[in-house]
Amino acid sequence: MEVVGLSGSIVLAADDPAVLAAFYAALLEVEATPGLGPSHWRVPWPAGGQLEIYVPSRTRPQPHQGGRLALCLQQSSEGRDAMTVLTAWLEVAEHLGADQAEPPRQEPFGVEAWLLDPEGNRLLLLVS
Incomplete structure (x- = not known):
């Protein structure tokens, strides 16, 4: 096909x-x-x-749900300190209405921070 x-x-x-x-x-x-x-x-x-x-249909509403699916936004540190880049990005997200779900942390693949967007959806900011 x-x-x-x-x-x-x-x-x-x-x-x-x-x-x-x-x-x-x-x-x-x-x-x-x-x-x-x-x-x-x-x-x-x-x-x-x-x-x-x-906005979901009133006849077929979409319930709020936690789950394991999340949006992920990623950027490169491009030679800068990855935690500094993430911290600045996190400040922007919080100023725009996001809530920090977990503090930033170093992982083998980069630094990450888990947030909730203004409607409570999970969002991952990742800097590598």
Whole structure:
């Protein structure tokens, strides 16, 4: 089977899509754009595609859930101290409305910090 015109995106249900789109756009230093309707926003995703943020249907609501799935934003330290880069990025995220879920820590693959975005979704900031 040949798949033609295939693309991908990440879908995130939100109580206030405009606010959550503004959060991710500011954190990624990109511009959010309106989507297919008044309760739908799109944010360009660094790996390609879009982060699609929308209000779920009232007939098929999306419950808030913890789970093990999380968004991950990653940047290179480019010769700078990785913890310093992460700390500065973390300050920006918190200023934009994120809450720190776990303090930053060094891992074999880089330094990371687990956050909750303004709607409580898990978010990992990773600097390698």
